[in-house]
Amino acid sequence: EIEAQLRGCAGVEQAVVALRGEGERRRLVAYWVGEAQAPQLQAALQSKLPGYMVPGGWMKLARLPVMANGKLDRGALPAPQEDEAWQAVAPRTARETQMREIWASVLGREAQQLGVTQNFFEAGGDSIVSLQLIAKARQAGLKLTPKQVFDHPTIEAQARVAVELGGAEQVEQAEVHYVVPLTPIQRSFFERFEEAPSHWNQAVLLRVRGGLEVAVLERALQALVARHDALRLRFVRVGEASTRGWTQRVAPVQTQPQEPLVEQIAIGDSGDWEQALHDACTRVQQQLDLRHGPLLKAAYLDVGRHGQRVLLAIHHLAVDGVSWRILLEELQQAYAQAERGEAIALGAR
Incomplete structure (x- = not known):
């Protein structure tokens, strides 16, 4: 299904998706042939697929490896390499800048190291850190839900779905003592x-x-x-x-x-x-x-x-x-x- 969505993107001639890595470090990696660039492809898939189906690794190839009979040779697909150029896409709006600062605080990273198209879980996040992300966002006046963090795991996507907290949604701040x-x-x-x-x-x-x-x-x-x-x-x-x-x-x-x-x-x-x-x-x-x-x-x-x-x-x-x-x-x-x-x-x- 992911491959079908990729092949339907403009600028993609061929595409294949593989599960790479071992244990908890396994991730989906997209390989494609064509003029399309990773940030555009990632954004396209994020608009069509749930977050867990969006690849965390991207690798553009001149051609896909094939066997003598012409079939795809999945075993010959190269190990993915981090593409600094697209991972470090800078914020374009004030909300994206705000979300990047929140990410940096919970991930223990420098904000400049984080790109708005980067995947939260590939950048070091996990389910528990996601709760800290939600808490930090709330302190900054933004409401995110756990489902949104998983379905929209990038800064640009979270900046888009986060809503400003109204007064009625704030947690009670007065001292309380009760049964x-x-x-x-x-x-x-x-x-x-x-x-x-x-x-x-x-x-x-x-x-x-x-x-x-x-x-x-x-x-x-x-x-x-x-x-x-x-x-x-x-x-x-x-x-x-x-x-x-x-x-x-x-x-x-x-x-x-x-x-x-x-x-x-x-x-x-x-x-x-x-x-x-x-x-x-x-x-x-x-x-x-x-x-x-x-x-x-x-x-x-x-x-x-x-x-x-x-x-x-x-x-x-x-x-x-x-x-x-x-x-x-x-x-x-x-x-x-x-x-x-x-x-x-x-x-x-």
């Missing part, structure tokens, strides 16, 4: 893990490069807790123990936190410091409290000549793999702002 029903997976959690439910968490141990101010880290983490309602969840068991009944609510933001989120721990570098580090992390993780909070706990661990670490532990009822990417990016942003003495501003919720 909310348990989700099915939360109910399943309490049924399966009746013993020590507060201890179930996900944690990351980060190596500190350069200096780190604990007070600044504390301020940044408090800002994250205030920003994300899930980090202020509280869980209470109601009724008889046999009923297994739990309720959850979102606690209000504390203007004066009762206790710091960051604990400073000196491990030292003598003896079995790795075991000591492990034990300290375990003790911090055991401090999570479903009833009273916090659901996030951190530690700054000094291991002498082995460097410093930062432990972040969040209860599994409030965090998952997608959440970590968002939280760590926001933590870095909040820390940088606080370190400069600025008010922490992470954009609209």
Whole structure:
């Protein structure tokens, strides 16, 4: 079907599409003979096919390889090479420039390296990064859906389908604290893990490069807790123990936190410091409290000549793999702002 659409494009004499690469790096590659250029062909297919059917690689050939009997020799098709000329097509509108900046921020690339006809997933994006792209676009006042990112995976296409957010579509920004029903997976959690439910968490141990101010880290983490309602969840068991009944609510933001989120721990570098580090992390993780909070706990661990670490532990009822990417990016942003003495501003919720 893709080949048929290609052969119907102006300037294409012959065309073939092959799946190249291995594992997660496999991609569709289009080979053609004719005067047509890759950007025009890609744009033509994007208007006719869903995003996953648009090739991520393009290669113009003088002729297609054939076998002695005249049939196409797919095994002789050359390995695709990146065509810098068409991948680096510059933005032509203010909206495309805006979208390119958003791409650069979530992909960790220089904006000038990204072309408006480049495929988001070929440029390093994935399904989780696409959620960050949507969030960044929303902060910039643009609405994109996950389906649109997949169906329109280029800057020029996303700039075309993105719509400006109206006031009614903005997420509520005021502080909220309320009772909310348990989700099915939360109910399943309490049924399966009746013993020590507060201890179930996900944690990351980060190596500190350069200096780190604990007070600044504390301020940044408090800002994250205030920003994300899930980090202020509280869980209470109601009724008889046999009923297994739990309720959850979102606690209000504390203007004066009762206790710091960051604990400073000196491990030292003598003896079995790795075991000591492990034990300290375990003790911090055991401090999570479903009833009273916090659901996030951190530690700054000094291991002498082995460097410093930062432990972040969040209860599994409030965090998952997608959440970590968002939280760590926001933590870095909040820390940088606080370190400069600025008010922490992470954009609209």
